[in-house]
Amino acid sequence: xxxxxxxxxxxxxxFKKGLDGLLVVGCYFGDCHYISxxxxxxxxxxxxxxxxxxxxxxxxRLAFKQCSSGEAAVFVEIVNTFDATIRELGPLGGDGDAVxxxxxxxxxxxxxxxxxxxxxxxxxxxxxxxxxxxxxxGEIFTEHEFNRAIDMIIVEETEVQEILGQLRQKAxxxxxxxxxxxxxxxxxxxxxxxxxxxxxxxxxGISGRSPKYKLISQEVS
Amino acid sequence: xxxxxASDIRIGVFICHCGSNIAGYLDMEAxxxxxxxRPHVVFVQRNLYxxxxxxxxxxxxxxxEQDLNRVVVAxxxxxxxxxxxxxxxxxxxxxxxxxxxxxxxxxxSWVHMQEKTDATEKARELIGMGIAKAALLQPxxxxxxxxxxxxxxxxxxxAGLTASLSLARRGYEVVVVEKDQALGGMLNHLYKxxxxxxxxxxxxAETVQKVNAHPKITVFTRAHVTQVKGxxxxxxxxxxxxxxxxxxxxxxxxxxxxxxxxxxxxxxxYDGKRTVTQFQLETxxxxxxxxxxxxxxxxxxxxxxxxxxxFCAKICCQTAVxxxxxxxxxxxxxKVSILYRDMQMYGVENEAxxxxxxxxxxxxxxxxxADPPQVKADKVGVYHPLLGRKMELAADLVVLSTPLLARxxxxxxxxxxxxxVNENGFFLEGHVKLKPLDFxxxxxxxxxxxxxPANIREAVxxxxxxxxxxxxxxxxxxxxxxxxxxxxxxxxxxxxxGLCVALCPYGALEVRQTEKGRKVHVINVACKGCGxxxxxxxxxxxxxxxxxxxxxxxxxxxxLTVHP
Numbered sequence: 001x002x003x004x005x006x007x008x009x010x011x012x013x014x015f016k017k018g019l020d021g022l023l024v025v026g027c028y029f030g031d032c033h034y035i036s037x038x039x040x041x042x043x044x045x046x047x048x049x050x051x052x053x054x055x056x057x058x059x060x061r062l063a064f065k066q067c068s069s070g071e072a073a074v075f076v077e078i079v080n081t082f083d084a085t086i087r088e089l090g091p092l093g094g095d096g097d098a099v100x101x102x103x104x105x106x107x108x109x110x111x112x113x114x115x116x117x118x119x120x121x122x123x124x125x126x127x128x129x130x131x132x133x134x135x136x137x138g139e140i141f142t143e144h145e146f147n148r149a150i151d152m153i154i155v156e157e158t159e160v161q162e163i164l165g166q167l168r169q170k171a172x173x174x175x176x177x178x179x180x181x182x183x184x185x186x187x188x189x190x191x192x193x194x195x196x197x198x199x200x201x202x203x204x205g206i207s208g209r210s211p212k213y214k215l216i217s218q219e220v221s
Numbered sequence: 222x223x224x225x226x227a228s229d230i231r232i233g234v235f236i237c238h239c240g241s242n243i244a245g246y247l248d249m250e251a252x253x254x255x256x257x258x259r260p261h262v263v264f265v266q267r268n269l270y271x272x273x274x275x276x277x278x279x280x281x282x283x284x285x286e287q288d289l290n291r292v293v294v295a296x297x298x299x300x301x302x303x304x305x306x307x308x309x310x311x312x313x314x315x316x317x318x319x320x321x322x323x324x325x326x327x328x329x330s331w332v333h334m335q336e337k338t339d340a341t342e343k344a345r346e347l348i349g350m351g352i353a354k355a356a357l358l359q360p361x362x363x364x365x366x367x368x369x370x371x372x373x374x375x376x377x378x379x380a381g382l383t384a385s386l387s388l389a390r391r392g393y394e395v396v397v398v399e400k401d402q403a404l405g406g407m408l409n410h411l412y413k414x415x416x417x418x419x420x421x422x423x424x425x426a427e428t429v430q431k432v433n434a435h436p437k438i439t440v441f442t443r444a445h446v447t448q449v450k451g452x453x454x455x456x457x458x459x460x461x462x463x464x465x466x467x468x469x470x471x472x473x474x475x476x477x478x479x480x481x482x483x484x485x486x487x488x489x490x491y492d493g494k495r496t497v498t499q500f501q502l503e504t505x506x507x508x509x510x511x512x513x514x515x516x517x518x519x520x521x522x523x524x525x526x527x528x529x530x531x532f533c534a535k536i537c538c539q540t541a542v543x544x545x546x547x548x549x550x551x552x553x554x555x556k557v558s559i560l561y562r563d564m565q566m567y568g569v570e571n572e573a574x575x576x577x578x579x580x581x582x583x584x585x586x587x588x589x590x591a592d593p594p595q596v597k598a599d600k601v602g603v604y605h606p607l608l609g610r611k612m613e614l615a616a617d618l619v620v621l622s623t624p625l626l627a628r629x630x631x632x633x634x635x636x637x638x639x640x641x642v643n644e645n646g647f648f649l650e651g652h653v654k655l656k657p658l659d660f661x662x663x664x665x666x667x668x669x670x671x672x673x674p675a676n677i678r679e680a681v682x683x684x685x686x687x688x689x690x691x692x693x694x695x696x697x698x699x700x701x702x703x704x705x706x707x708x709x710x711x712x713x714x715x716x717x718x719g720l721c722v723a724l725c726p727y728g729a730l731e732v733r734q735t736e737k738g739r740k741v742h743v744i745n746v747a748c749k750g751c752g753x754x755x756x757x758x759x760x761x762x763x764x765x766x767x768x769x770x771x772x773x774x775x776x777x778x779x780x781l782t783v784h785p
Contacts, residue, residue, distance in 0.1 A: 001750065001751070004751050004753040007756040010774060033661055034661075034753075035726035044756065116759070116761070121758070125724055
């Protein structure tokens with residue numbers, strides 16, 4: 001197995017279950033037994049760190065480092081440095097993080113859904129072609145442009161998953177969602193319309209003058 | 222394969238003392254007590270050496286008498302001992318993939334010799350994780366695949382031709398693809414080969430003649446490989462030949478594409494006439510040196526061991542020494558000086574050649590790369606560190622020792638075959654010591670200067686070696702593939718989007734049209750089980766045998782809960 005096997009959704013889940021730090025050590029680029037697995041691992045961890053920062057987990061809790069199997073001293077240094085960092089941050093959801101427990105646990109559940117979802121996984125899977133050979137229009141992204149796009153998708157995907165999380169509990173109107181999630185109603189409306197079109201939510205009924213939306217449970221076969 | 226009912230899982234845990242390697246640093250009793258408390262564990266035993274005959278017998282006895290259906294051994298490294306323990310399980314009638322190994326020696330007792338309490342705690346976590354995973358292991362069957370007994374050799378230089386002859390003599394069909402007009406490669410341009418001073422042309426002619434005469438070898442010159450599909454035993458190769466494209470079924474591939482000498486444009490006044498490379502000197506020597514040449518100065522490490530090309534090409538020193546000896550013997554009136562940084566004359570015979578050169582009157586002067594030699598109109602200026610002053614050497618001919626570089630098209634070949642090149646553009650072997658002539662991808666081998674600059678003898682030795690390695694799957698006629706690979710665990714979920722296909726480093730995935738629509742198909746023999754596909758699939762349709770999401774999560778859960 002390779003660091004490329006590392007599934008970011010499982011990473012978020014592990015933090016939700018109480019992990020305080022995760023260090024991923026892979027081979028040097030060009031030296032990977034599995035050829036390109038370490039590139040994948042790095043892209044996935046980098047994206048997860050950005051998402052963590054967005055939801056309020058200190059991104060230092062997650063690291064991707066490289067060393068070869070012949071570099072014992074380098075490995076020890078990497079582990080000791082990371083260990084010291086995590087000890088200083090303390091347990092997850094404490095002083096070291098922007099968001100505290102128990103709110104953080106909910107945020108991590110959202111993060112897991114984002115990381116398991118289609119959009120993030122497509123974008124990360126396409127990172128190498130996007131930044132080297134270009135997209136289907138031949139546009140090549142710089143690392144900076146790619147990261148900016150990732151950050152935008154992180155914001156959107158998190159909000160979408162938060163809406164789905166709220167609707168999972170009960171049907172709500174746009175105004176109610178906007179109130180509980182502190183997102184402008186216009187944005188909520190846009191998300192809900194898109195979710196409706198994709199068949200994730202449906203109109204449940206009208207309460208007063210505002211329509212209420214409910215979650216359509218997805219057939220997971 | 223139906224999963225065992227949870228209550229039917231019976232795990233046996235064998236904890237190895239490894240003499241005192243483990244027991245000397247960990248609290249073994251605490252580990253055994255801990256293992257007994259874990260779910261599904263019905264049998265725990267400590268062994269002095271689990272890998273000894275008595276240890277192995279204990280495992281077998283446990284499987285038979287205790288009715289164990291999962292075995293965990295906590296001991297050393299799976300690199301050396303997993304095959305042994307797996308086969309012990311198999312001998313006792315248990316599927317070998319229902320075995321899980323936990324490393325509490327190399328990754329625990331050996332690195333935490335001073336911290337018994339913490340190290341024991343870590344070992345508990347590791348064992349707990351191993352047991353948790355073992356409970357979810359599923360039996361797997363080894364995959365067998367047929368091997369087409371025809372070899373493709375890319376490159377008709379001495380390494381490729383030697384490999385081809387060796388394979389053909391073993392009775393296998395060989396297809397040689399050479400992009401030049403003639404076979405022989407670099408040999409065609411060399412004069413005499415050190416240290417025996419054999420004529421290069423003779424060796425080339427003799428080898429090419431043998432290759433052309435061999436009924437099992439088909440040679441395509443001015444041809445190149447344009448497409449490679451498939452995997453070990455079943456490659457489908459397209460070769461563009463002079464008479465059009467040909468599709469050939471191939472079992473194994475040997476890459477012997479060689480290297481090319483650096484042309485030192487702009488270095489030391491290189492002009493190809495008065496200042497030439499060692500490579501050009503070979504041709505000049507074959508024709509005979511101009512009588513006017515009385516003073517030859519050779520400069521080593523030209524264009525190598527610098528920031529742009531940090532590597533030492535390793536064979537330029539012996540080439541320079543050999544050519545210096547040849548000049549001194551044929552033209553005793555001509556003086557030869559070699560300006561060097563360090564002499565790389567590895568091996569007994571090269572060392573002897575170095576001594577001979579000094580006896581033959583070749584002069585050596587060390588130079589500092591910070592203060593390199595100055596090539597002037599008829600002289601070369603250099604700082605002589607022993608004399609402690611600048612001196613000027615007369616020079617009718619300046620010979621630059623430039624490194625062999627990776628071929629410009631090496632990158633193309635690497636993409637065609639999906640094999641890696643290193644930072645210098647040379648092909649990267651599977652393991653520098655353990656698999657020097659194999660690629661990480663099964664069924665593809667490499668030899669000669671495509672791997673790293675090699676002299677003729679090394680190229681020949683590597684050609685023979687690559688042929689020997691390639692003969693293993695060819696002679697077996699089939700390959701066994703480790704079943705720890707990707708599987709389409711949830712066919713309905715797969716949308717056939719092809720994201721995984723694009724990411725697979727081994728070309729082991731393809732989208733096929735099925736009754737249920739477009740679905741991904743795993744080519745078992747090509748898959749190495751890296752897991753990129755499973756970690757990427759947004760439909761979570763792909764999984765990796767013995768590294769499933771559930772198994773990994775169970776390990777995480779165990780890690781997070783074993784703490785007291």
